[in-house]
Amino acid sequence: MTTVFDFGLLAYDPPGWGRVLLVGFWRSIELAAGGYCLGIVIGIFGAAGKLYGGKVVRDLLEIYTMVIRAVPELVLILLFYYVGTDLLSRASVALGFSRVDIDGLSAGIMVIGLVQGAYATEVFRGAIRAVPTGQIEAAHAFGMRGSLVMRRVTLPAMLPHALPGMANLWMIATKDTALLAVVGFSELTLAARQAAGATRAYLLFFLSAGALYLALTLISNVILRRVERRARRGLVSARQQ
Amino acid sequence: MAELDIVSPPSSPAALSPKRILVILGEPHRVVLALLGLSGLVMAIHLMDWAWLPQYLPKLGDGLLMTLMMLVASVIVGFLLALPLGLVQVGGIWPLRWLATAFCTAVRGTPLLLQMWLLYYGLGAVFAQFPEIRGSWAWDYLRQAWPYGFLALTISFAAYEGEVMRGAFAGVPRGELEAAEAFGMSRWQIFRRVWFPRAVHRALPTLAGEIILQLKSTPLVATIAVTDLYAVITQVRQATYLTYEPLLFLVAVYLCLSGLLILALRWLENRVPTGQ
Numbered sequence: 001m002t003t004v005f006d007f008g009l010l011a012y013d014p015p016g017w018g019r020v021l022l023v024g025f026w027r028s029i030e031l032a033a034g035g036y037c038l039g040i041v042i043g044i045f046g047a048a049g050k051l052y053g054g055k056v057v058r059d060l061l062e063i064y065t066m067v068i069r070a071v072p073e074l075v076l077i078l079l080f081y082y083v084g085t086d087l088l089s090r091a092s093v094a095l096g097f098s099r100v101d102i103d104g105l106s107a108g109i110m111v112i113g114l115v116q117g118a119y120a121t122e123v124f125r126g127a128i129r130a131v132p133t134g135q136i137e138a139a140h141a142f143g144m145r146g147s148l149v150m151r152r153v154t155l156p157a158m159l160p161h162a163l164p165g166m167a168n169l170w171m172i173a174t175k176d177t178a179l180l181a182v183v184g185f186s187e188l189t190l191a192a193r194q195a196a197g198a199t200r201a202y203l204l205f206f207l208s209a210g211a212l213y214l215a216l217t218l219i220s221n222v223i224l225r226r227v228e229r230r231a232r233r234g235l236v237s238a239r240q241q
Numbered sequence: 242m243a244e245l246d247i248v249s250p251p252s253s254p255a256a257l258s259p260k261r262i263l264v265i266l267g268e269p270h271r272v273v274l275a276l277l278g279l280s281g282l283v284m285a286i287h288l289m290d291w292a293w294l295p296q297y298l299p300k301l302g303d304g305l306l307m308t309l310m311m312l313v314a315s316v317i318v319g320f321l322l323a324l325p326l327g328l329v330q331v332g333g334i335w336p337l338r339w340l341a342t343a344f345c346t347a348v349r350g351t352p353l354l355l356q357m358w359l360l361y362y363g364l365g366a367v368f369a370q371f372p373e374i375r376g377s378w379a380w381d382y383l384r385q386a387w388p389y390g391f392l393a394l395t396i397s398f399a400a401y402e403g404e405v406m407r408g409a410f411a412g413v414p415r416g417e418l419e420a421a422e423a424f425g426m427s428r429w430q431i432f433r434r435v436w437f438p439r440a441v442h443r444a445l446p447t448l449a450g451e452i453i454l455q456l457k458s459t460p461l462v463a464t465i466a467v468t469d470l471y472a473v474i475t476q477v478r479q480a481t482y483l484t485y486e487p488l489l490f491l492v493a494v495y496l497c498l499s500g501l502l503i504l505a506l507r508w509l510e511n512r513v514p515t516g517q
Contacts, residue, residue, distance in 0.1 A: 055270045070499035071492050072457040075471065079488045086484055171350075178352030182464060189355050193362075202366050206359035210351045217350035 005204045009195075017195035017205065024191025025212050030105065031177040031187060035112025036170055042113060043120025048150065050125050061121065068118030074179050080111040081183045104185045111180070116173055123165035127158035160231045167224040174216055188212060289486050297477055304473035305494070311387075311394055311459050311469060316452055319398030326399060327406025327440070341403065348400035354461055357393040361386060361465040390462030398455050402444075405451065409444035410436070445513060449506035453499060470494065 009016055046065070049057045068076065085102050092098070131154060139153040181190035192209035196202040266275070326345065329337040348356065368374050368383050382388050413436055421431040460471035468476075470491070477487045 055268070056274065059271065059274055067492070067496065070453075071495045072460045072471075074460045075488070075491055075495060079492065082484055083488065175352040178354045181354060189352060189358070192355070193358060196362060200366065203359070203363035206355060206363050210347070210355055210359065213351040213355065214347060218346075 006201060009199055009201055009204060017199070020191050020195055021188065021205070021208060021212070024186055024188040024209075025216075027105070027185075028174070028177045028187040028189075028213075029216070031108045031112060031180065031185075032170070032173040034105075034109035035116055035177070036173045038109060038113025039116025039120045039169065039173070040166075042117025043124045044155070046117060046121030047124035047128055050121065051128060052146070065118040065121055068115055073115055073176055074182060076115055077111050077176075077179050078183065080114055081107055081180075084110060104180075108177070108180045108185050108187075112173060112176055115176065116169055119169055119172070120166070123162055123169065124158065127162035127165070128154055130161040131157040160228075160235055163224075163228045163231050167221075167228065170220060170224065171217060174213065174220070178213075285489070289489075290481075290483060291486060293477055293481050293483070293486075294490070297473065300473050300476075301470065304468055304470035307387075307467065308459050308469040308471075308498075311391060311462060311467075312452075312456050315391060315394035315398050316455055319395045319455075320402055320448075322395065322399035323402035323406050324441075326403030327408075327410050330403070330407040331410040345400045345403050345407075348396055349404065353393065353397050353458055354464065356397065357390065357461055357465055360393050361389040365389065386466045387462070390465055390467045394455065394458060394462065397458065398451070401454070402448075402451055405444050405447050406440065409440040412443055413439045442513075445510065449503070449510060452506060453502060456495075456498060456502060 046061055050061050053061070085107055088102060135153055135157055136149060139149040144152065177187050178189040180187055181193065184190070186194070188209050192205045196205040199205070265271070326341050329341045330345070333341065365383070368380075374380060374383065417435055417439060418431060421435045426434065459469060463469055463472035463475060466472070474487045474491045477483070481487070
């Protein structure tokens with residue numbers, strides 16, 4: 001056996017494993033995008049709760065973010081994946097429905113979203129605090145309800161401050177999807193491992209998977225930087241360094 | 242792009258004296274929450290199955306030791322590698338600068354799990370092909386899993402911290418370097434006396450966050466058969482068929498570890514004068 005790469009193994013059609021890798025890559029992107037969006041939703045509510053919520057809500061959210069930030073993602077994913085699906089199916093049995101089987105993708109998105117939500121909460125909280133209070137007070141003075149102020153003033157105004165953190169979170173989300181390989185969800189990393197195990201071409205497949213991840217990161221980087229520049233276009237440039 | 246700062250406190254609160262802690266904990270809703278949490282804990286202890294714990298305690302201790310060794314070793318070696326990585330990105334000749342930037346980008350742009358499997362399965366398979374390596378003294382180590390886990394963790398830490406060091410080296414005010422030059426110091430002296438210490442100094446506050454992130458990466462070594470704390474818990478789960486108890490125990494241990502680490506790093510940080 002030689003160490004020279006046999007690139008024929010990467011062919012798209014069945015003797016090659018290209019298709020398996022690309023399907024895995026697509027599933028990784030789906031997971032990351034779904035988890036990221038869920039994380040943003042949790043983050044917005046979390047930040048609003050931390051800033052404007054009652055004492056109990058604030059403390060509970062503090063516990064949520066603290067636990068997520070202190071415990072390894074791998075452990076959290078295992079915990080949410082097994083315990084979450086177990087609890088949900090038990091609950092549905094207790095309520096008289098038939099056992100629900102949550103498909104891997106939804107469970108994975110839920111897990112990534114819960115982890116992302118904790119970080120997004122902190123990002124949004126910091127960003128909302130960076131919005132001059134006068135703007136929010138002015139909106140209140142115009143008689144807008146809390147949700148309307150949030151939608152029309154606070155969220156758009158905090159966006160430029162939140163974007164650098166959100167860009168980082170997207171990078172973390174794409175890389176965290178790999179951890180779902182450990183619970184048997186066949187995203188890119190697990191697909192690469194299966195292909196490598198079947199063909200013994202470990203270096204080739206792991207390097208190809210790495211190249212795909214890297215391409216995703218680099219392309220996202222370019223797009224995010226452009227979005228960031230656009231969102232900051234009205235801001236005083238002293239903050240841009 | 243700056244790495245996400247997730248551990249440093251949002252705004253450093255006034256020093257937590259015992260009295261202040263009492264005031265913070267003494268608020269009525271916190272007392273209720275604490276009682277609820279406590280009753281949950283008591284219920285968990287009574288209603289759940291913890292019979293496996295005494296039997297596995299020595300193994301868990303060994304696993305914890307392995308986790309901590311991986312953390313400490315990879316942080317120390319990774320930091321030593323991060324110094325040149327950061328330095329050549331700021332002041333190196335272009336091939337070196339290009340290499341270091343490519344290295345940091347590639348490592349930071351791919352999942353650590355993939356890197357670990359690449360090293361363990363990929364490099365491991367390559368090494369096994371060469372009889373010269375199989376016959377040498379190194380094979381005793383290369384056959385085992387922990388060197389690959391250690392290598393992957395070290396590389397990862399070096400890349401992330403290298404990026405921090407790049408910023409730190411670049412961020413030392415030019416005036417300080419020019420002042421050193423004006424005093425007639427040689428380039429090496431400027432580096433040794435001003436540039437290097439100032440850069441490390443600037444990087445220290447982010448080091449705590451990076452170390453916590455590194456602690457959270459260590460359980461990945463369990464996927465390549467290194468028996469750290471996480472791997473022992475996996476063994477427990479497979480032997481006892483328990484879903485909740487071992488995982489909750491693991492979460493509790495990591496919470497304590499992170500908490501202790503944060504306290505220790507904060508204590509260390511306060512001992513370094515910041516000059517502000």
